[in-house]
Amino acid sequence: MSQADHSISAAILVIGDEILSGRTKDKNIGFIADYLMALGIDLREVRIVADDEQDIIDAVNALRQRYTYLFTTGGIGPTHDDITADAIAKALGLELYEDPRIIALMLERLKPEDLNEARRRMARIPRGADHVENKISKVPGFMIENVIVMAGVPAIMQTMLDSVAPRLRTGAKMIVETLETVGLPEGLYAKGLGEVAALYPSVSIGSYPSFGEGRFKNSIVVRGKDAEQVAAAVTAVQELMDRLRAEQA
């Protein structure tokens, strides 16, 4: 039986014109990818869309139905372009309401006369949503069904991930082994590596070239959840490399 049958999967939806325009370089995708990997949740897809309600709704519905969890970042502030809560409520067919518990949290930091209409928008969450705590600026994100809605500011998003993590179902942790292929070009080991990959279908084997200082360097990454299968595949890759080096010498 495939390990994948028991896997917990996830997608990320990044919401924000500022990422698509290049103005802001996203730092959340890589952080969440690492975080989910450590939890044993498989990140399977990422989308970045503009601050456009229909685009957000379409992406939310495509992703929440396909994966165990959908994490969104961005668009939950007080300005007119912050429309994530509205879009999530529409995507799920739920009423958006002003949560008095969030108003109370805001009043811990604001004078009542400063709690204006725009700031009150941040207290609106879909009916039935749970808070996702924000340790920095207090106004929480929320989790509704399998959708986790977080801020776009990285420091806040990270505290929200910490807050929601204990509530998530997690799968078997991925075991990851990396081999450096010193002196062997990718084109030389590609065929043999494909044969090893075919022998260990529960294991994912990737070859990742990088280029710097005028030369290529390759890494081979072996990933899987079955420790014995990963170890056997690593041994097979190592033997392949040793054989190819011997042939080159």
Place this chain on the structure above:
Amino acid sequence: MSQADHSISAAILVIGDEILSGRTKDKNIGFIADYLMALGIDLREVRIVADDEQDIIDAVNALRQRYTYLFTTGGIGPTHDDITADAIAKALGLELYEDPRIIALMLERLKPEDLNEARRRMARIPRGADHVENKISKVPGFMIENVIVMAGVPAIMQTMLDSVAPRLRTGAKMIVETLETVGLPEGLYAKGLGEVAALYPSVSIGSYPSFGEGRFKNSIVVRGKDAEQVAAAVTAVQELMDRLRAEQA
């Protein structure tokens, strides 16, 4: 008439398990976003998918039909997990063939006996595709219909963008003005900013908080293609800020 009617749009599809696992932090999205902005092409959506043929096909077909151009990165090397060319050919219903011009390029750098089966895989492109030159390792990417297929290694991807750029239709350049909101919290100007945004529908106005050294800093970005409208919106935002500062003083 809306400026958007004349806009040239694009999406990016990043292909690679290594991004989703967190092993590699993507550097291509931000680079391409900046590059397209400078060309006057509007980046509207980004997706990241795994090295899974059906996932790639589905994303390619969704994105190439919706936008003027689709740029893909990753998955065009010689190893078993490099399946982008196969998936693109299937998505477009085209035959994949070994291009003798690419074999000739490879033989400029390889001895004939080193041109093995795995390396020959990199010479396969869909029937009718044009090359996208690779100044670093020579094996080209390709452009077929409105899909531009590039390497995942950033240095190579960047030479490919330079190679394909002269072939692209470009739109009016985006004019971008950034205002710093020193001393004004986002919640204070959010309502007024929304009113300005409503007055200038051809202009996009975003408010971007960032957090560092224990405090928030906000930027307001005004973007549009009509210089007069952008200038008028910037003036209106500036007047709003001046008024709010005067009220606070």
